[in-house]
Amino acid sequence: MSTPPASASRPFDAAVVGAGPNGLAAALRLQESGLRVVLYERAPEPGGGLRTEALTLPGFWHDTCSAIHPMALSAPCIQRLPLADHGLRWVHPLAPFAHPFADRPALTLERSVDETADQLEVDAARYRSFVRPFVERWAELVADTMGPPGLPAAPLLLAHFGVQALIPARLLAKLWFRGRAARALFAGVAGHSVLPLDRSPSAAIGMMLQFAAHAVGWPFPAGGAAGLAKAMAALFVARGGTLRCNVDLDALYAVETDGPVLFDTGPRALSRIAGPALPAGTRARLERFRYGPGLFKVDWALSGPIPWADPRVARAATVHIGEGLDEIAESEAAPWRGEVSARPYLIIVQCSIFDDSRAPAGQHTAWGYLHTPPHDPRDHTALIEARIERLAPGFRDRILARHRLSPAGLEARNPNCVGGDVNGGAADLDQLFTRPLVALPYQTPNPRIYLCSASTPPGGGVHGMGGDNAARLALRRMGVQPRLAGPVG
Ligand SMILES: Cc1cc2nc3c(=O)[nH]c(=O)nc-3n(C[C@H](O)[C@H](O)[C@H](O)COP(=O)(O)OP(=O)(O)OC[C@H]3O[C@@H](n4cnc5c(N)ncnc54)[C@H](O)[C@@H]3O)c2cc1C
The missing domain is CATH 3.50.50.60 (FAD/NAD(P)-binding domain)
Known part of the structure; x- marks a missing residue:
């Protein structure tokens, strides 16, 4: 033409x-x-x-x-x-993401593979083997998985990625890792797929985001x-x-x-x-x-930062909440059955710790969301806030104001978010x-x-x-x- x-x-x-x-x-x-x-x-x-x-x-x-x-940085x-x-101007938090627990110290995914692996106890060596081949050749992996359809430039790398990426995230985590920590860390990032973690290709999205965290960071x-x-x-x-x-x-x-x-x-x-x-x-x-689940999101104006019980959580702008692989997998299967888990996986973002232009001096903003069935009309604010309060006692006292965004609200703002689906x-x-x-x-x-x-x-x-x-x-x-x-x- x-x-x-x-x-x-x-x-x-x-x-x-x-x-x-x-x-x-x-x-x-x-x-x-x-x-x-x-x-x-x-x-x-x-x-x-x-x-x-x-x-x-x-x-x-x-x-x-x-x-x-x-x-975007990749x-x-x-x-x-x-x-x-x-x-x-890109801002890089100290660590790409954090994962707090009620009964053990928080994990942080650090830019350094070694500093991350060292937190993973029995899985330290396996973690290095899992991420290193892809982190070292990140640009090639991005070109072959995200670029225009065609012959891959690095076919062996792509095949190495593909055989693992097609395994559902829960199974992949169990095949690679023995301990709760490494499994939970991967489940937290695989939850971004908005898929049940027993369904393929939930691992593909988790792997890409986890490798990106080491290769380029999670900036904003x-x-x-x-x-x-x-x-x-x-x-x-x-x-x-x-x-x-x-x-x-x-x-x-x-x-x-x-x-x-x-x-x-x-x-x-x-x-x-x-x-x-x-x-x-x-x-x-x-x-x-077909569209997938929706999400329910709360934005907070805060009088101070989220008071995490474990201060290491403040190293990251992104926080994944879920006590372990199985709990997160249960949470992410629920919206596909028309339910919201009583112990939902949450994604929290707290950019203002690293960017003081987001709020008046000394004050902060943050958001948090959970995945819901499509078009879910319910208000999940109390559930989200209770879940954060457990890990950050005093959080509720810092809330000055809040804004809720439901699946219907998302679709009203942007017709691409059908039923609250944010992934197209x-x-x-x-x-x-x-x-x-x-x-x-x-x-x-x-x-x-x-x-x-x-x-x-x-x-x-x-x-x-x-x-x-x-x-x-x-x-x-x-x-x-x-x-x-x-x-x-
Ligand atoms: C709450 C939430 C949190 C998210 N968090 C992240 C995150 O942290 N990191 C990340 O990478 N992604 C995140 N995403 C996903 C990301 O925002 C989307 O995947 C991405 O924006 C999709 O880009 P797009 O250009 O395809 O569509 P969109 O960003 O949806 O843009 C489509 C545009 O087209 C316009 N439009 C639609 N129809 C018409 C029309 N008929 N005429 C004119 N204009 C039209 C819409 O108004 C809109 O501006 C998040 C999404 C949401 C909702």
């Missing part, structure tokens, strides 16, 4: 619908190859899951959605961009997650891109281009917006796409690698229409790789050579 001549009403060469991290990455890649690109966003600001707002009290800044970005499509010139943008979106959007605009916010694009004819249109939306939304421009079979497949759809084996467009991820039978959101490989998280991969495919099909290497200024 060649670039069509621009008309007055369609002055752009390509369009992107949705300015989440994947939409921004797609727009930047298309633009870099010389195309005039328009980017539509229904919200007043770009960012999608990258949003920082004063949700509670004046002067307290909360990350409404994502907060911690190891995969993703070549983001790392090659000169985002520091547009205000982005100074000032809040929105800093990453603002820097990407500012770069796009500075290079001549057109960003149209407050535009809820609901029909293909409204797009100001005759060229490719990349959708950073859910598959069902793409089906609705594209309508008859897609064959009925494709639309049916998009509409059958169930990341199980049927869907993770192919997502909705079975044969050719990103591409539809209509050569103008692409899907590029977290509902495409490599799935949820802030990394932009779905957007970048889709944009590269669109450029190739237009006969435009993507510029692939090196920083672009």
